[in-house]
Amino acid sequence: MGRGRVELKRIENKINRQVTFAKRRNGLLKKAYELSVLCEAEVALIIFSNRGKLYEFCSSPRSVLYLKLDIDMVQLDEF
Numbered sequence: 695m696g697r698g699r700v701e702l703k704r705i706e707n708k709i710n711r712q713v714t715f716a717k718r719r720n721g722l723l724k725k726a727y728e729l730s731v732l733c734e735a736e737v738a739l740i741i742f743s744n745r746g747k748l749y750e751f752c753s754s755p756r757s758v759l760y761l762k763l764d765i766d767m768v769q770l771d772e773f
Contacts, residue, residue, distance in 0.1 A: 719749060726751045740764065 705711040719741055730737040730753035741749040 715743065723749070723751050727753070730754075738764075 705714055722741070723739065726737045726739045729735055735753070736756065737751065737753040739751040743749070
């Protein structure tokens, strides 16, 4: 028997929301790494927390260059 579907709605409790964010962020970063290894794909992932903290994953040096260019563009758009 599998798990039921999780209802997608905002988590009101701040601590629970932060814990969920950290767990899901780590899971997403792990999946990005696995995808890059298993499929020999170039993967770049950018995550911003609600506080504006940046988390990133790049599978290759070329991806890092693209990622940094994109981040610079996002930061320019914010101001």
